[in-house]
Amino acid sequence: MATSQNGWPALAADSTLLHTWVIQGKSGTTRIRMRGGSAGFLLAHCALWFDGKVEDLVEHVLDDWGYAYRPVRGYETTLSNHSSGTAIDLNATDHPLGAAGTFTPAECAAIRQRLNLYKGTIRWGGDYQGRKDSMHFEIDAPLAVAEKVARGLLDTPRGKRLLKANPGQRAVILS
Ligand SMILES: [Zn+2]
Structure with missing residues (x-):
């Protein structure tokens, strides 16, 4: 099986490992299809924070x-x-590939500080050395590490909200 740049296995569009995450944020409900379990949970957790705190x-x-x-x-x-x-x-569309400066310095600082919570499991494209990709957040750790960090966030307020909106995912993260 082919792997993506971060070493995770690429998935076919009909893979049962994909899950449409329901993210009930401050601005409303967003649905984003990602890997189920810890990887999607971490990214959705970050997106839920982003919605309330950045944009x-x-x-x-x-x-x-x-x-x-x-x-x-x-x-x-x-x-x-x-x-x-x-x-x-x-x-x-607000943060096109290659564009720098679409977030304010304060927003960039907030994002970087927030990523500490995820203990290196999430990398932000706005911090790429070369071409910036400020819209983009990705898992930058192997499954075992992602699972460990995700499990530590299950019972945070945002973790609980996410798991309530995505029944079955707690079991996937703990499996
Ligand atoms: Zn991207």
């Missing part, structure tokens, strides 16, 4: 994206982490 996810356009089987843009063979359902794009 509204529910706006005039639907531009919050998850799973997509495709190469990294500009490359022919390296599979994007979207291919394994372990990446998420938030407010994509």
Whole structure:
């Protein structure tokens, strides 16, 4: 099985490992298809925070994206982490690939501080060394590490809210 750039297995569009995460944020409900279990949980947890604290996810356009089987843009063979359902794009049209400065310095600082909670399991595209991808957040750890961090967040207020809106996912994370 092919793997995406972060080493997670790429998934077919009809894979039972994919789950449409229901994210009930401050601005409303957003549904984003990602890997089920710990990877999707961590990204959805981060998205839920983002919605309350950085920008509204529910706006005039639907531009919050998850799973997509495709190469990294500009490359022919390296599979994007979207291919394994372990990446998420938030407010994509407001933060186009390659554009810098679409978030204020305060927002960037808030995002970086927030990522400490996820203990290195989530990398932000706004921190890429080369081409910035500020809409993009991805899992940057192996499954065992992601599971450990996810389990530690199950009973946080946002964790509980997410699991309530996504019945069955607690069992997947604990399996
Ligand atoms: Zn992306």
